Amino acid sequence: xxxxxxxxxxxxxxxxxxxxxxxxxxxxxxxxxxxxxxxxxxxxxxxxxxxxxxxxxxxxxxxxxxxxxxxxxxxxxxxxxxxxxxxxxxxxxxxxxxxxxxxxxxxxxxxxxxxxxxxxxxxxxxxxxxxxxxxxxxxxxxxxxxxxxxxxxxxxxxxxxxxxxxxxxxxxxxxxxxxxxxxxxxxxxxxxxxxxxxxxxxxxxxxxxxxxxxxxxxxxxxxxxxxxxxxxxxxxxxxxxxxxxxxxxxxxxxxxxxxxxxxxxxxxxxxxxxxxxxxxxxxxxxxxxxxxxx
Amino acid sequence: xxxxxxxxxxxxxxxxxxxxxxxxxxxxxxxxxxxxxxxxxxxxxxxxxxxxxxxxxxxxxxxxxxxxxxxxxxxxxxxxxxxxxxxxxxxxxxxxxxxxxxxxxxxxxxxxxxxxxxxxxxxxxxxxxxxxxxxxxxxxxxxxxxxxxxxxxxxxxxxxxxxxxxxxxxxxxxxxxxxxxxxxxxxxxxxxxxxxxxxxxxxxxxxxxxxxxxxxxxxxxxxxxxx
Numbered sequence: 226x227x228x229x230x231x232x233x234x235x236x237x238x239x240x241x242x243x244x245x246x247x248x249x250x251x252x253x254x255x256x257x258x259x260x261x262x263x264x265x266x267x268x269x270x271x272x273x274x275x276x277x278x279x280x281x282x283x284x285x286x287x288x289x290x291x292x293x294x295x296x297x298x299x300x301x302x303x304x305x306x307x308x309x310x311x312x313x314x315x316x317x318x319x320x321x322x323x324x325x326x327x328x329x330x331x332x333x334x335x336x337x338x339x340x341x342x343x344x345x346x347x348x349x350x351x352x353x354x355x356x357x358x359x360x361x362x363x364x365x366x367x368x369x370x371x372x373x374x375x376x377x378x379x380x381x382x383x384x385x386x387x388x389x390x391x392x393x394x395x396x397x398x399x400x401x402x403x404x405x406x407x408x409x410x411x412x413x414x415x416x417x418x419x420x421x422x423x424x425x426x427x428x429x430x431x432x433x434x435x436x437x438x439x440x441x442x443x444x445x446x447x448x449x450x451x452x453x454x455x456x457x458x459x460x461x462x463x464x465x466x467x468x469x470x471x472x473x474x475x476x477x478x479x480x481x482x483x484x485x486x487x488x489x490x491x492x493x494x495x496x497x498x499x500x501x502x503x504x505x506x507x508x509x510x511x512x513x514x515x516x517x518x519x
Numbered sequence: 520x521x522x523x524x525x526x527x528x529x530x531x532x533x534x535x536x537x538x539x540x541x542x543x544x545x546x547x548x549x550x551x552x553x554x555x556x557x558x559x560x561x562x563x564x565x566x567x568x569x570x571x572x573x574x575x576x577x578x579x580x581x582x583x584x585x586x587x588x589x590x591x592x593x594x595x596x597x598x599x600x601x602x603x604x605x606x607x608x609x610x611x612x613x614x615x616x617x618x619x620x621x622x623x624x625x626x627x628x629x630x631x632x633x634x635x636x637x638x639x640x641x642x643x644x645x646x647x648x649x650x651x652x653x654x655x656x657x658x659x660x661x662x663x664x665x666x667x668x669x670x671x672x673x674x675x676x677x678x679x680x681x682x683x684x685x686x687x688x689x690x691x692x693x694x695x696x697x698x699x700x701x702x703x704x705x706x707x708x709x710x711x712x713x714x715x716x717x718x719x720x721x722x723x724x725x726x727x728x729x730x731x732x733x734x735x736x737x738x739x740x741x742x743x744x745x746x
Binding site: 231432 | 594595597609610612621624625626627669
């Protein structure tokens with residue numbers, strides 16, 4: 226107990242005393258965490274956007290028209306589709322509904338439909354999936370079915386989209402890891418500088434017979450404090466900015482359907498604070514290491 | 520107390536620190552270590568507190584062979600050796616009292632009793648009234664007395680002083696010497712490296728003279744130079 230309060234007193238005393246170094250370290254942590262947080266927010270937002278796009282991948286199953294399938298056959302297929310766990314929702318579009326849609330699409334030129342004597346459009350199922358990545362598997366199940374004419378799911382578009390989203394996620398992950406390393410190096414360097422300025426102090430502590438841990442604790446507490454405070458301010462800035470930007474974007478670019486809750490605030494806060502504390506502590510430990518030898 | 524057996528220390532690439540030094544210092548002795556700069560006095564002291572390690576030979580301090588001393592035990596060795604330096608080595612951000620306390624806190628002694636002890640020792644070195652002063656508010660002699668108080672507060676069996684009067688005027692030096700003398704009287708072995716010819720001549724204690732890393736003289740009641 227006496228020891229802990231001694232360490233705390235030492236740590237906060239020297240944070241105050243070496244305020245210039247404290248500020249330098251704080252700014253370094255702050256900037257690193259702002260960049261890291263910015264990337265995190267970007268990752269979450271694009272991820273949400275991509276998910277939204279992915280969700281638009283759906284399967285359309287066109288049924289044969291000559292002859293049209295019986296109501297019974299349609300009902301059997303409907304049951305089958307809804308029984309698959311991959312399927313989120315499905316709807317049956319009758320021939321009439323299909324024609325109606327087409328007419329709506331070409332409402333400007335109704336003359337196209339004047340020559341129609343019968344309805345040439347096929348009935349179809351439109352299927353939305355739980356996981357858009359399963360589109361291949363689900364589509365394949367219709368192959369060879371006697372009442373199915375054609376299965377369309379924009380295979381190429383879907384494949385390209387998935388390839389792109391996978392790659393985008395990987396890139397971001399690599400970027401985040403690299404950024405974390407850079408932040409640790411930067412901070413341990415700053416802290417090393419501040420410790421270098423206090424080399425004499427450490428030397429005296431060792432001469433008086435302080436153990437390495439006795440010397441280390443106040444420095445660790447300092448590092449953790451700086452990391453936490455820097456990360457706290459950075460988190461507030463990043464999330465505040467995100468909140469503001471999302472609001473502006475969704476006001477002005479309504480068509481983007483910006484997912485407002487894309488960024489999990491609590492999770493991001495916890496991650497950023499944890500990263501701040503870890504790099505603060507790691508920076509102190511790494512910075513102190515060479516001075517503790519002998 | 521201290522035993523050197525054929526100790527050699529070479530600083531890479533080939534600077535001789537100490538060369539084949541053998542000597543024995545008994546418990547309770549007062550010993551002057553003299554010699555010109557670069558003669559090996561500092562090397563001798565740094566070896567004793569295990570700041571550096573010898574290349575050859577054996578060093579035994581207080582019955583412990585420093586060669587077999589695990590590195591995590593070094594702090595405990597140092598708590599049994601009080602150190603006083605020419606540049607005082609006080610923590611500038613701590614008061615005189617806190618500097619003395621630090622040596623106690625390090626050993627896990629931050630109790631009321633140890634506070635009393637620190638205050639007592641400061642009074643003993645004549646600085647009871649300045650215990651709340653910071654080092655930069657104290658004169659050189661006062662700072663050195665704080666550093667002696669810190670070195671002695673744990674009552675170590677061995678006290679090493681490396682040029683403790685090097686930065687002080689003759690009168691102040693005399694005061695410091697008297698302090699070390701009194702500490703020696705309590706049974707603590709005192710080893711003092713010095714350039715102060717007058718002091719050594721006046722005290723008439725054992726003198727070990729080093730030159731070029733070798734012991735060139737070891738006299739029971741010697742002076743600074745050859746008698």
